[in-house]
Amino acid sequence: MRQPVTTARAATPSAPGSVGDVRKANLVRVLSVIAAATEDQRLSRADIAQLSQLTKASVSSLVADLLAAGLVIEIGVHRDGERGRPSVGLILNPTRCVMGMEINVDYIAAGLVDLNGKLLAHEILPRTNHGSTASEVLTALGELSQTLQEAARSQGLMILGGGLAVPGLVQEDHFTVLQAPNLGWVEQNLDVAALLPEPKTRFRLFNEANASALAQQQLMDGQERDFLFISGEVGIGGGLIIDAELFIGPQGHAGELGHVVIEPDGKKCSCGGRGCLETIAGQEAILATAGLGDGTDSASRQERISQLYQALQSGTEVAVNAVAEAGKSLGIAVTSALRLYNVSTVVFGGHFAALEQWLRPAMESSLQDHAPSIADQARLLRSPLGQTGALVGAARSVVGDLLEAPYQLVD
Numbered sequence: 001m002r003q004p005v006t007t008a009r010a011a012t013p014s015a016p017g018s019v020g021d022v023r024k025a026n027l028v029r030v031l032s033v034i035a036a037a038t039e040d041q042r043l044s045r046a047d048i049a050q051l052s053q054l055t056k057a058s059v060s061s062l063v064a065d066l067l068a069a070g071l072v073i074e075i076g077v078h079r080d081g082e083r084g085r086p087s088v089g090l091i092l093n094p095t096r097c098v099m100g101m102e103i104n105v106d107y108i109a110a111g112l113v114d115l116n117g118k119l120l121a122h123e124i125l126p127r128t129n130h131g132s133t134a135s136e137v138l139t140a141l142g143e144l145s146q147t148l149q150e151a152a153r154s155q156g157l158m159i160l161g162g163g164l165a166v167p168g169l170v171q172e173d174h175f176t177v178l179q180a181p182n183l184g185w186v187e188q189n190l191d192v193a194a195l196l197p198e199p200k201t202r203f204r205l206f207n208e209a210n211a212s213a214l215a216q217q218q219l220m221d222g223q224e225r226d227f228l229f230i231s232g233e234v235g236i237g238g239g240l241i242i243d244a245e246l247f248i249g250p251q252g253h254a255g256e257l258g259h260v261v262i263e264p265d266g267k268k269c270s271c272g273g274r275g276c277l278e279t280i281a282g283q284e285a286i287l288a289t290a291g292l293g294d295g296t297d298s299a300s301r302q303e304r305i306s307q308l309y310q311a312l313q314s315g316t317e318v319a320v321n322a323v324a325e326a327g328k329s330l331g332i333a334v335t336s337a338l339r340l341y342n343v344s345t346v347v348f349g350g351h352f353a354a355l356e357q358w359l360r361p362a363m364e365s366s367l368q369d370h371a372p373s374i375a376d377q378a379r380l381l382r383s384p385l386g387q388t389g390a391l392v393g394a395a396r397s398v399v400g401d402l403l404e405a406p407y408q409l410v411d
């Protein structure tokens, strides 16, 4: 996590609020300076004082709190040409981390992300979650979490919190999945306490596409403050970043591109509607159009997806056409999104990223057909995130919360 916390400003004793508030703001200020440093830049207390515009005495006192909270550590630094005793630099504590987790339709995943936002370890376990109750899936995820907790212990890592991403609409405050049609869940309260006993900071719940969009944001050029992330799995999700912030709308449902209507008289959709993008470009829809079953036969979805790639590689017309049809529909949905949100960058992940070479030509020509005046400015980017995107995004958000409120860990 190399982005400075831009909202924090050096507070002075004359700033409104109590002394406690001033100290809190200054802790954030000092930590954001340390977090924004590059890997080879080990800042001394004097460097931090200069960058944070705080006095050296204040910085020393604030750093003492951050050291006691375990958020930063001291490290010996030899600067170029220097001999003798190394000077002392400060870095984010590499032994503190957050656990990111994901429940998707065909797998569960968990991983450890350090305070720099780097994925240290992860496990992805194939599992058919549709048809399982939330408590059954959470039990399986709890076991996966245990494996990662043991890995953390053996490497001397301390887990400070957790984030969980699910493919559905969530109400974060109550750990409720309001609707996850591809899991078959409606109004499910998640007992997240069993996933990560006594995390030092709060646990957060995310929509999968929103979490992936947040992970993607870390990979974007700093100038790229607005984009739409489209996540293709069995369902299709969308995450909208506007002015470098996740935009979720008043009820948290913004950016749900999978349920934008493409064919008003089309097939019934898992959302209860009809003709949504998901009914044409979701994994099951593409497999069915490619003649690879409708999910009721004995072959697993993974086997059918392998068959799809074999058919695409060998140029089998029905498979190529199925993906082109998905690309065309995706282009229509993206056209509407670009018009509505006035973004020009769209990043596609999940199976859309894997299908890029067959999907992109149809998507681009669809954009040209439907929006010739803006198609040339549109940037369609393939996400490199793969299956760890959502868990990394969820964990990084919790790390971000921690760096913006370090006083939670300061006694």
Ligand SMILES: [Zn+2]
Binding pocket: 258, 259, 260, 269, 270, 271, 272, 273, 274, 276, 278
């Ligand atoms: Zn729908």
